[in-house]
Amino acid sequence: MKVLVTGGLGFIGSHTVVELQNEGFEVVIIDDLSNSSLDVLGGIEEITGKKPVFQKLDLKIKQDVIDFFEKHKNLAGVIHFAANKAVGESVNNPLMYYENNIGTLVYMLQRLTKLKQQNFIFSSSCTVYGQAEELPITENAPVQSAESPYGNTKQVGEEIIRDTCKVNEKLNAIALRYFNPIGAHSTAQIGELPIGVPQNLVPYITQTAIGLREQLSVFGGDYPTPDGTCIRDYIHVVDLAKAHVVALKRLIENKNDSNYEIFNLGTGKGSSVLEVINSFEKVSGKKLNYKIVGRRDGDVIAAYAETSKANDVLGWKTELTLDDAMDSAWKWEQKIRG
C-alpha cells in the first residue's frame, strides 16, 4: 500500500517514513526542501534498505498539488507534516505561516475530498492547549487562544479538518497532538537538523556539548515547579513516529470511532529543564555549561500528556525513555559534527 508523507524529509517526517517502510508500506515523500536536506533520503535508505519515492514540490502551488494527486490516485493514506514550525519566527512573519501552514492544508483537503475515500493524519501540537488549567492534559482540555501564529495554525488547521470531515464522510482524519519530540534514530542515520541557532532545548544542549554553542541559557529558574524550571513531556521521536503508523492503520482498517479523532501523543511524564540536563550529563558523561537566566516570553509553566486515550483507544504507548532520547540525540550530534 502506498502512503504519501508531506514534509517527509523533516525531523518527525523522516522517522515516520522509516517506521512506515518497516511496516511494509510503499512511501512517496513530498518536500519543498525549505527546512530539510536531500541527504535525509540516503539516511532513510541506510536504515531500511528501501529508498522512498521523492518529489520536490511546493504545496503552496495549487496546480502542482492538483497534478500530483492526478498522478497518485491509489494512496492508502496521507500523513501531512509539511509546515513551518518555529514559534518565534511565526510571531515576526505571521503571513508566511498562515499561507504555508493553512493554505497548503486547504489545497490538500480539496484534493482528498475529490477521492472516493481517503485517510488523513494531521501533525498537530500540544501548543493548542496553551497553559492548561489541569495537568496531566487530556484531549478534552479546552483549546486556548494561541500564544503564537504557529500555534494558531495548528488550532485553525484542526478546525478546518473538523469542518471538512463533517460534510465529507468519506474523509477519515486523525489529528495527533505532539508534546515535545526529541532524540534521533538509534542508527544515527537521521535526526533533528535545526537550521541556524536552535530554538528548542535538546538540540541546543547537544550543540553546546559539542562546542558549537558557548553556553545553554536556561530560561527561568523561578517557576512554581519543584526545581524552578519549566516542565514538558519529552517524547522520543521514534515512539512518536510509530504512533503515526498505528493511527494510519486504524483508519485503513476502519477501526476509527468517527471520521475525525484527536489523540495526545506524549509519555505522560513531565520532566523539568534541569532534569533533561541531568539526563544528558548522565548518558554523555559530559558536564554541560549552562546558566539560569530570565524567563522566555510565551513559555507555559508545565505541560504533560494524559495518555489513556492514546494507550487504550489508539492502542499505542511510548517505550523509550528520556535517557534513550538524550543518548540518541547526543550520538546524532556527534555523527553530524564529527
Ligand code: WQD
Ligand atoms: C522546552 C523548555 C524552554 C531552549 C515548542 C513549540 C511546540 C513544539 C516544540 C513544534 C522550555 C526551555 C529551551 C533553550 C531553555 N514545536 N529552553 N533554553 O517551547 O515547549 O515547545 O517546541 O511543533 O509547538 O511550542 O519547546 O524545546 O523550545 O522549550 O531553557 O535554549 O526548554 O524555556 O521550558 P517548547 P522548547
